[in-house]
Amino acid sequence: MTMPMYVSPEQLMKDRADYARKGISRGRAAVACTYSEGVLLCAENPSKTLRKAGEIYDKIGFMGVGKYSEFDQLRIAGIRHADLKGYSFSRDDVDARWLANQYAQILGQYFTHEMKPLEVEMIVAEIGDYAEDDQLFHLLYDGTVMDTSSFVVIGGEAELIRDRIQENWKAGTSLKESIKLTTEALSGPDKSFSSNELEVALLSRGNGRRAFTRIEGDELNELLA
Amino acid sequence: MTLPIFSPPEDPGPSFFNLLQKVGFHNKISEKIENNNSITHGTTIVAIRYSDGVLMAGDRRATSGHLISHKTMEKVFPADAFSGVGISGAAGPAMEMVKLFQLQLEHYEKVEGSPLSLEGKANQLSLMLKGNFPAAMQGLGVIPIFAGYEEKTEQGRLFQFDITGGRYEEKDFVSTGSGSLHASTVVKLRHSSSVGLSGAIDIALEALLEASEEDSATGGPDLLRGIFPVVAKIDSNGFERISDEELESRTEIMVQNISERGNSQT
Numbered sequence: 001m002t003m004p005m006y007v008s009p010e011q012l013m014k015d016r017a018d019y020a021r022k023g024i025s026r027g028r029a030a031v032a033c034t035y036s037e038g039v040l041l042c043a044e045n046p047s048k049t050l051r052k053a054g055e056i057y058d059k060i061g062f063m064g065v066g067k068y069s070e071f072d073q074l075r076i077a078g079i080r081h082a083d084l085k086g087y088s089f090s091r092d093d094v095d096a097r098w099l100a101n102q103y104a105q106i107l108g109q110y111f112t113h114e115m116k117p118l119e120v121e122m123i124v125a126e127i128g129d130y131a132e133d134d135q136l137f138h139l140l141y142d143g144t145v146m147d148t149s150s151f152v153v154i155g156g157e158a159e160l161i162r163d164r165i166q167e168n169w170k171a172g173t174s175l176k177e178s179i180k181l182t183t184e185a186l187s188g189p190d191k192s193f194s195s196n197e198l199e200v201a202l203l204s205r206g207n208g209r210r211a212f213t214r215i216e217g218d219e220l221n222e223l224l225a
Numbered sequence: 226m227t228l229p230i231f232s233p234p235e236d237p238g239p240s241f242f243n244l245l246q247k248v249g250f251h252n253k254i255s256e257k258i259e260n261n262n263s264i265t266h267g268t269t270i271v272a273i274r275y276s277d278g279v280l281m282a283g284d285r286r287a288t289s290g291h292l293i294s295h296k297t298m299e300k301v302f303p304a305d306a307f308s309g310v311g312i313s314g315a316a317g318p319a320m321e322m323v324k325l326f327q328l329q330l331e332h333y334e335k336v337e338g339s340p341l342s343l344e345g346k347a348n349q350l351s352l353m354l355k356g357n358f359p360a361a362m363q364g365l366g367v368i369p370i371f372a373g374y375e376e377k378t379e380q381g382r383l384f385q386f387d388i389t390g391g392r393y394e395e396k397d398f399v400s401t402g403s404g405s406l407h408a409s410t411v412v413k414l415r416h417s418s419s420v421g422l423s424g425a426i427d428i429a430l431e432a433l434l435e436a437s438e439e440d441s442a443t444g445g446p447d448l449l450r451g452i453f454p455v456v457a458k459i460d461s462n463g464f465e466r467i468s469d470e471e472l473e474s475r476t477e478i479m480v481q482n483i484s485e486r487g488n489s490q491t
Contacts, residue, residue: 055335073230079335080229080244087241087328088250102228210331 016117020141023119024066025156029186030123032063033151034134034171035178038127038204038211042182043155045199053201055212057082059127060096061203065155066120066141074103074122096126100137100145108143117141121154127203127211131172153185161185175202179223195220241325241332242353267442268300269404270311271412271432272372272383274397275425278460279372279381281309282429284404284437285452286444287316296444301455303464305330308346308373309457313402315365322353322367329353343375347384347392355390370399374459381459404436404443411435422458426467429456430475446476 030043030052041053041063052071054062056078064071078099086094103122111117124137138146138154150169153162164185173181179200187193200215200223207213215223229248237243270283287295301311302323310326312319329349334340341349350371357367371384385399386392397416400409411432420428430446433454437445446453453472458465 049338051338054338076336077228077230079332081226083241083328083332083335084229084244084248085226087245087324106228106230 016111017142020111020117020119024121024141024154025158027065027155029153029155029157029161030063030065031151031153031161031165031182031186032061032123032125032136033165033178033182034131034136034149035175036131036172037175037206038202039125039134039136040175040178040182041123041125041199041201041203042179042186043199044186044193044197046197047199048196052199053214055079055210056099056124057086057094058091058209059203059211060094060099061125061201061212063123063125063154064120065122067118070118071120071122074106074118074120077106078103078124096124096135096137100124100139100147103139104143104145106143107139107141111142121158123152123154125203127205129205151182160188164188176223183224193224195224198224239333239336241329242356244332267404267440268313268402269400269408269433269436269440269443270300270313270370270402271398271400271405271408271429272309272311272370273412273416273420273425273429274381274383275420275422277381277422278374278458279309279383280422280425280429280456280458281311281370281372282426282433282454282456283311284433284444284454286437286442288442293444296447296450297452299455301457302327303457304346304371304373305334305340306463307340307376307459308343308371309459309464310350311370311372311401312367313369313405314367318357318360318365319367319369322357322369326350326353342377343373343382346373347371347394350384351386351390351392353390354386354388358389361388368401370401372399372459374461374463376461379461400432402443404433404440407439408432408436422460425458426456426472427475427479430454430472430479434479446472448473448476448480 028044032039032041041061043052045052050068052063054075056062062075062078082094107118118141122139127134134149136148136152138152151165168181183193200220202213203211237247267288272279272281281301283300285297286293287298304310304327310323312323330346366388369386374381383395383399384392385395398412412428415428434445437443453469456467456472
């Protein structure tokens with residue numbers, strides 16, 4: 001008779017974490033940072049259809065890296081949750097903190113109970129009426145949540161890009177400066193990105209009820225120049 | 226409320242109605258309503274196509290039987306950035322329908338990453354009406370009109386509906402509500418294919434004024450309290466309300482013209 005093989009919990013968790021980390025680090029990085037008018041979401045992404053950034057609700061945006069099918073499913077679940085909550089209560093009752101907690105629960109549950117953890121790293125961003133109310137939630141594959149009001153880097157080579165941004169980071173800069181800082185950090189000193197290698201989106205206080213917009217084409221070229 | 230995650234065969238897709246059903250929201254009317262007289266009815270809404278897009282206008286009165294229950298009701302709403310919806314019929318279900326319709330369009334746009342086509346939006350509204358048909362047979366009917374600007378063809382399009390969900394596209398103008406007969410006669414006589422925005426606003430204001438004079442359930446412009454119809458244009462810049470100041474000055478000119486016409490006849 002065969003006995004089930006014993007694996008220590010420490011080893012099991014470490015293996016799962018390594019597996020998830022490996023999946024995430026294969027992909028390209030994405031950055032979310034606050035600027036004077038709201039939040040900038042910026043990613044290296046040559047695809048125009050498989051997006052990393054998305055709109056969740058009026059003031060809430062999403063960014064994910066890792067396995068596309070997995071973070072896209074979570075993005076859609078987030079939209080559904082937000083629309084249902086806004087429909088049954090009020091549009092003002094939908095907030096990013098609650099959503100981030102829900103995401104954390106799902107990620108944590110997958111990490112400990114399922115066959116394999118989700119290979120995703122995500123950002124939930126929310127803008128408030130004033131710059132000091134802007135918030136970024138950083139979610140890891142194991143359900144860890146962190147919040148900040150400056151910037152978050154996710155995906156492959158995140159450490160390196162984080163250091164590059166940290167060096168020149170200033171709060172409350174203009175959109176043009178923020179795009180310059182993030183794209184230069186994403187590309188590194190040796191190369192630079194053209195507009196069709198980047199995916200750029202904003203949550204801007206100047207956009208009315210639905211704060212989310214994408215910046216593409218000529219508009220992006222102008223900001224990159 | 227937990228995060229709504231579904232297995233692939235259970236997934237409701239980009240439809241907000243299907244999602245509501247999956248999570249167990251129901252808004253069915255089960256009790257039969259015997260007395261139809263107590264239900265809020267009556268309205269006049271017109272939508273006119275002009276050179277750059279479409280114009281929608283609706284009066285502000287809501288009635289319950291012989292009583293005027295609201296003087297400042299709004300019955301023309303943006304459906305999304307490039308389309309609008311105007312409602313007539315039972316106020317409660319109509320408002321709920323507009324709210325759900327707006328949500329459905331926004332939900333689809335967010336999930337799919339691109340908006341529905343104008344015809345797709347009109348079809349969605351048609352499906353909602355079909356769903357409301359049992360309630361309509363009990364006296365809670367809703368008859369909307371839908372208008373929007375189509376970026377592909379660079380022009381405005383208009384859709385009329387009936388209580389069964391029938392969808393009828395019209396070329397130049399549509400109207401709905403108890404005063405629609407009078408309003409559409411005015412529009413029919415004055416409309417031409419080359420009419421611009423300014424002309425279209427004047428036609429809409431006069432159509433609503435005529436309707437308010439013939440139909441007790443349609444409110445006219447109230448210069449005393451500063452209550453004017455809700456008028457909105459939808460063109461390449463999207464849905465935009467016409468300001469009350471502009472409507473006031475146009476109404477004053479219109480009233481002036483009518484009184485001069487009246488004086489010359491006597």
